[in-house]
Amino acid sequence: MTDIDQALDWRSNAVDCTTCPQHGQARCGLLRACVQDRYARRIDRFFDWNPALANFYLDHPHFEVRAIAAKHADIFRLPPLLEAEDETVRWNAARRLPERHCLKLRNDPHREVRIRVATRLEGADLAPMLWDPDYYVRLVAAWRVPPALLLSLIQDPEAEVRRVAASRLPVEHLLLLAADPDELVRREVAQRLPADLLVQLRADASWRVRLEVAQRGPRAAAAELAGDPDPLVAETAQQRMLAAVS
Known part of the structure; x- marks a missing residue:
């Protein structure tokens, strides 16, 4: 038994x-x-x-x-x-x-409590949790705060948090993450940037980022990528150039 x-x-x-x-x-x-x-x-x-x-x-x-x-x-x-x-x-x-009672738990010693608090608070009340020592608390807060408050996360030590920032930042701030050390952060930036700004990413170390430039960037940037060392990037750029003259 x-x-x-x-x-x-x-x-x-x-x-x-x-x-x-x-x-x-x-x-x-x-x-x-x-x-x-x-x-x-x-x-x-x-x-x-x-x-x-x-x-x-x-x-x-x-x-x-x-x-x-x-x-x-x-x-x-x-x-x-x-x-x-x-x-x-x-x-x-x-x-x-009521939510106001959760404010005192923003600094709770237990991460699980802070994670749950981050799912309840909103707006300015949630903003201090963007500096929480636990990355997952910051991640939850990053998904929920107003996008204008995400600037504080562009140098967050966790790439996953920065990726959320890149997916939600106002477009005018995206280039602040264009040189991020994480490839997926930069790809998120490339996917959201207006086409005319993609020229700034044409020499990115990641083929995924360059592919986005080849697909959507200015024609001049696509022309530069027609000889890219990555075959998919080069082929995409070449097809764009052919489509432009046909």
Whole structure:
């Protein structure tokens, strides 16, 4: 028999229904819905069946009980939980509160909380998270802030973050990433630049970037690429030149 087949509490002791405050008063069942059980699914089911009891378990010694109770408790009881020791409790409280309560969690010590906060905040409230020490927090923020705020990311140490910036920056700022060390960042720039500006990328080290120039750039740039060392770039440029004279 495994642990999951046994009714054990969070201290690994056998669940004793006779000592439970809810014994005989709540809808519950061993191995199915039990607030004393160590397994989150059974605790969750207990509060699904008995949401009115959640307020009484917000200070339970087991963090799983507190975290799940926070999903059902009255909202006015949740703000103090933003200071809880366990990150799951903090987030389950924050996700139900108005956005302004999430502001204090922008610097939460746990990255998972900050990632989730970044999915809720918007605009200027989200902007400080573009400097978060965790790259994934910055990545989530980069997808959600207004494009004009993305200039701070053009020198981000993570290429994936810079690629998001390249995909969303206002067009007038794209050339700031034209010399980025990451090929995929530069390709994103090339795909979004107006055709007349692509001439500046005709000597790029990446054939993918040069291919974009050959496909969309000014005719003079395409002519230069007709002798490109990459056969696909050269062929594309040559076809454009032939189409121009036919």
